[in-house]
Amino acid sequence: MKGNYDKAFENVVRLRVMSILMVNDEFDFNSFKELLDVTDGNLASHLKNLEKQEYISVAKSFLGRKPLTNYSATAQGKAAFQDHLEFLENLIKENKT
Amino acid sequence: MRQPEQELAEIKSMMERSTRFLTLSGLSGILAGTYALIAAGIAYTWIYYPEVPYGSNIDKISDEGIVGKLLITALIVLLLSIGTAWVMSQNNSKKKATKFWTPASKRFIQALFIPIAIGGVFCLALISRGHLAVVAPATLIFYGLGLLNASHFTHNDIKYLGYCQLVLGVISAFLPGFGLLTWSLGFGVLHIIYGAMMYYKYDR
Numbered sequence: 001m002k003g004n005y006d007k008a009f010e011n012v013v014r015l016r017v018m019s020i021l022m023v024n025d026e027f028d029f030n031s032f033k034e035l036l037d038v039t040d041g042n043l044a045s046h047l048k049n050l051e052k053q054e055y056i057s058v059a060k061s062f063l064g065r066k067p068l069t070n071y072s073a074t075a076q077g078k079a080a081f082q083d084h085l086e087f088l089e090n091l092i093k094e095n096k097t
Numbered sequence: 098m099r100q101p102e103q104e105l106a107e108i109k110s111m112m113e114r115s116t117r118f119l120t121l122s123g124l125s126g127i128l129a130g131t132y133a134l135i136a137a138g139i140a141y142t143w144i145y146y147p148e149v150p151y152g153s154n155i156d157k158i159s160d161e162g163i164v165g166k167l168l169i170t171a172l173i174v175l176l177l178s179i180g181t182a183w184v185m186s187q188n189n190s191k192k193k194a195t196k197f198w199t200p201a202s203k204r205f206i207q208a209l210f211i212p213i214a215i216g217g218v219f220c221l222a223l224i225s226r227g228h229l230a231v232v233a234p235a236t237l238i239f240y241g242l243g244l245l246n247a248s249h250f251t252h253n254d255i256k257y258l259g260y261c262q263l264v265l266g267v268i269s270a271f272l273p274g275f276g277l278l279t280w281s282l283g284f285g286v287l288h289i290i291y292g293a294m295m296y297y298k299y300d301r
Contacts, residue, residue: 027115095101
């Protein structure tokens, strides 16, 4: 079967994070937290996980005096997500036939 | 593992919610249209009363006093409309338990207001050089472009409001003397229709 079910996206928070980063060049920690409605710790651990797999990259900076952490998807992460999508689509097609 | 259909729906919803500002209030559109119609009524009495119901009375607008009064009225309508949209959309966000100030809403505002701000300055230039007949069409056209630009960051339906404003603006540019009428249609009637449609479709 084409595509690949990626364990990294098995968790719904990581799947959501990656979906957001596919359509936004960058997205910051607090905006993730608000949109996904998760706790700091939970979000941070999932982001760390994706970062370790080199699916996302992190850029830390300051907005005035507040720290701002921006995330973006790496080329590798985007390719992995596309593969994951392809797998899901093929699965649906096969279920229909 | 979840159902693949469910998973794809989840992905699509996240993509939409992270890029689109979905709580723009429909009711505020209706109110903005109402303000515009009231202002147009006031402007009508200044420009045309007590003469013939309509026609090219453009000479009279060149009277300095009226231009100033019209500008201030237009500015008040603009500020009132923005203020109403702001407050009502904020309430709308609260009702739907989503945040109002997000990367998506910032992008929406930026996309909408860059063409509008440029258009505003351009219209001031038109007024200062005495091209009063094309001011109303110019406001409609720049607003239409702003809406079209912003349609990528909110419900797609706003695109059609943009197209209508653009068509109306272009028609209006060729009909000197009917600027007030086309302006009221665009900013008044179209806003009320669009606002009502959005309200029934998304807000109820």
